[in-house]
Amino acid sequence: MDYPPCFDSPNQYELWRQAAKSIHPTPGHSYCEDCTSEYQHKMINGKRCRFPGTTFVYGTEGIHGSRPLQIVKKLQSGVDEKTLWVRYA
Numbered sequence: 001m002d003y004p005p006c007f008d009s010p011n012q013y014e015l016w017r018q019a020a021k022s023i024h025p026t027p028g029h030s031y032c033e034d035c036t037s038e039y040q041h042k043m044i045n046g047k048r049c050r051f052p053g054t055t056f057v058y059g060t061e062g063i064h065g066s067r068p069l070q071i072v073k074k075l076q077s078g079v080d081e082k083t084l085w086v087r088y089a
Helices: 010-023 037-045 069-076
Strands: 055-059 062-066
Antiparallel strands (some): 055 062
């Protein structure tokens, strides 16, 4: 199974997916929405973040991560997420 590099294993990703389905039944919910800025920085430094442009909103319901609109539009148009991976030198 292919999984995002910010997860430690396919099993960890599958556990997140199952939890996300029960907690966030909204279609299209992404793992970036459940991230935090601290974890994102750790993953960027480790060259494991696909979407380093994700921003975070802190509100009464907690933290919500949001990918840049241009990325969301590309994903909605059917572009494969792998083609959007950020490559580091």
